[in-house]
Amino acid sequence: xxxxxxxxxxxxxxxxxxxxxxxxxxxxxxxxxxxxxxxxxxxxxxxxxxxxxxxxxxxxxxxxxxxxxxxxxxxxxxxxxxxxxxxxxxxxxxxxxxxxxxxxxxxxxxxxxxxxxxxxxxxxxxxxxxxxxxxxxxxxxxxxxxxxxxxxxxxxxxxxxxxxxxxxxxxxxxxxxxxxxxxxxxxxxxxxxxxxxxxxxxxxxxxxxxxxxxxxxxxxxxxxxxxxxxxxxxxxxxxxxxxxxxxxxxxxxxxxxxxxxxxxxxxxxxxxxxxxxxxxxxxxxxxxxxxxxxxxxxxxxxxxxxxxxxxxxxxxxxxxxxxxxxxxxxxxxxxxxxxxxxxxxxxxxxxxxxxxxxxxxxx
Numbered sequence: 001x002x003x004x005x006x007x008x009x010x011x012x013x014x015x016x017x018x019x020x021x022x023x024x025x026x027x028x029x030x031x032x033x034x035x036x037x038x039x040x041x042x043x044x045x046x047x048x049x050x051x052x053x054x055x056x057x058x059x060x061x062x063x064x065x066x067x068x069x070x071x072x073x074x075x076x077x078x079x080x081x082x083x084x085x086x087x088x089x090x091x092x093x094x095x096x097x098x099x100x101x102x103x104x105x106x107x108x109x110x111x112x113x114x115x116x117x118x119x120x121x122x123x124x125x126x127x128x129x130x131x132x133x134x135x136x137x138x139x140x141x142x143x144x145x146x147x148x149x150x151x152x153x154x155x156x157x158x159x160x161x162x163x164x165x166x167x168x169x170x171x172x173x174x175x176x177x178x179x180x181x182x183x184x185x186x187x188x189x190x191x192x193x194x195x196x197x198x199x200x201x202x203x204x205x206x207x208x209x210x211x212x213x214x215x216x217x218x219x220x221x222x223x224x225x226x227x228x229x230x231x232x233x234x235x236x237x238x239x240x241x242x243x244x245x246x247x248x249x250x251x252x253x254x255x256x257x258x259x260x261x262x263x264x265x266x267x268x269x270x271x272x273x274x275x276x277x278x279x280x281x282x283x284x285x286x287x288x289x290x291x292x293x294x295x296x297x298x299x300x301x302x303x304x305x306x307x308x309x310x311x312x313x314x315x316x317x318x319x320x321x322x323x324x325x326x327x328x329x330x331x332x333x334x335x336x337x338x339x340x341x342x343x344x345x346x347x348x349x350x351x352x353x354x355x356x357x358x359x360x361x362x363x
Contacts, residue, residue, distance in 0.1 A: 025121045026072025029083045030065040032113045036087070037061030039106055040094050046103035053097035057090055080121050084130045087114050092137035100145035108158075111138065115162040119169035131166055134158065185235055186242035189256035194264055197254050198305055201268045205299065212299040213275035215265040216312040217245075217282065218320065220291040222261035234261075240287040248281050264312075272298040293319045 020028070040058035044051040064083060068075060091110045098104030114134050118127040138158045181193040189197065198214075205212045219241065226234040238261065245265070249255055254266040265282070267275055279294040286292055295316025299308050 020121050022075045023072045025077075025080045026068045026075030028117060028120060029075065029080065030068035030072070032087070032117050033061045033065035033068065033083070036090070036110050036113055037065065039110060040090075043094065043098055043103035043106040046098065046101050046106075048099045048101050049103040050097040050099060054094060054103065057094050057097060061090055081126060081130075084114070084118050084122060084126075085133060087117065088130070088134035088137040091134075092141040095138075095141035096144045098145070100147075104141075104145055108138070111158050111162045112165055115166035116169055119166050119173055124170060124174070127166065127170060131163065134162065183257040186238055186257050188242050188246075188263070189254055191256065191258045194254065194256035194258060194266065197256075197266055198309070201254075201266055202299065202305060205268060206301070210269045211271040213267045213270045213272060214297050214299070214308060214312045215267065215275055215279045215282065216295040216297075216309075216316045217263040217265065217279075218293050218316055219261035220293060220320075220323070237287070237290060241290060241292075244285045244287055245282050248278070248285055264309075272296065293323065295319060 037058040037060070040054050040061060043049060044054035044058070064086070068079075068083065071079070088111070091107055091114070094107035094110070095104045098107050111134055115131065118130045122130065135158055181189060183190040201212055204210070219237070222234060222237070225237060238257070241263075242255070242257070245255055245263075249265060249267075252268055253270075256264050256266070258264055265278065267278060270278065275296045275298060279296050283292055283294060293316055295312040295314065295318070297308055297311035297315065
C-alpha cells in the first residue's frame with residue numbers, strides 16, 4: 001500500500017498533524033482545476049482569442065483535475081506543490097491565448113483560485129513562494145498582451161485582490177487549525193492532534209529509518225487534589241505541569257494532553273535509552289508538590305500504532321501499581337523548604353497541589 005506524505009519532510013509532527021489531509025488536498029485541486037478548465041473553454045468563444053490554445057489549456061486543466069480525483073487518497077504534499085506551481089503557469093498561457101480581450105480578463109480572474117488554494121493546502125512559506133511565482137507569470141503574460149490588457153491593471157488585480165485574499169485566508173485557516181488542535185486549558189496539543197501526529201511520525205520514521213519513542217505520563221494523586229482542593233486547583237496544576245515540561249523537549253517533539261491528568265510525549269528520533277532519560281527529566285522538573293508516573297515504549301517496524309501506545313500505558317500502570325504497593329520509590333522534584341505555588345496566569349488559576357505526594361493513597 002502506498003502511503004500519503006501528509007506534509008513536507010521538514011515539518012514537525014504537530015505541523016504535519018495540522019495540515020489538510022491527502023484526500024482533502026486532492027479534492028481541492030480537482031475542484032479548482034475543473035472549474036478553471038471550464039472557464040478557459042468558455043473564454044475560447046471570445047472574438048480574437050486563440051481558440052485552439054484555450055481549448056488545449058482548458059483540456060489540460062480538466063485532465064489534471066481527473067488525475068487529482070483518482071489519486072486523491074495518495075495526493076501527497078509534493079503533488080500539491082506541483083499542482084500549485086502549474087496553476088499560475090496555465091493561467092498565464094490562457095491570458096496570452098486570450099489576446100488581451102475579455103478572454104484574457106477571464107483567465108486573469110483565475111488567479112484568485114491560486115490564492116485560495118495555496119492558503120488552504122500549503123505551509124505559509126511555500127504559499128508565499130507560489131504567490132510570488134504567480135506574480136511573475138502575471139507580469140510576463142501582461143507584457144505579451146499589452147497594451148490591450150495593460151500590465152499595471154493585471155498586476156494591480158493580482159497584488160491587491162489575490163494577495164489580500166491569500167493573506168486573509170491563510171491567517172483564518174491557520175487560526176482555526178490551531179484552535180482545533182490545541183487543548184484549551186494547557187495550550188498543549190490535544191488527543192486528536194496526537195493521533196494524527198502519531199501516524200505522521202510513523203510514516204516519517206518508516207521512510208527515514210529513525211527510531212520513534214513515546215512517553216506516557218500520569219499525575220499522581222490528581223483525583224485526591226480535585227476532591228480536597230477543588231477543580232480550580234487541579235486546573236492550575238495541569239497548567240503548571242505543561243509549562244514545566246515544554247522546555248525540556250525538542251522542537252520536533254510533541255507534548256499532548258490526552259485527557260484528565262494524562263499526557264503523552266511523542267519523540268521522533270529518540271531510541272528507548274533517550275526516551276528513558278527524557279522521562280526521568282520530566283519527572284525531575286515537576287512543580288513543587290507534584291509527582292508523576294511514566295511509561296516508555298519504542299516503536300518496532302511493523303508494530304500497530306495502538307499496540308505501540310498500549311505498551312507505554314502498560315508500563316505506566318505497572319509503575320503506578322508498584323508505587324502504590326511501596327515497592328518503587330516516587331521520582332520527585334528536588335526537595336524544597338516550602339512548596340511554592342506557581343504564579344497565576346491571568347485566568348484565576350494560581351495554585352498547584354502540595355498534599356498529593358507522600359499521602360499513602362493510590363494514584
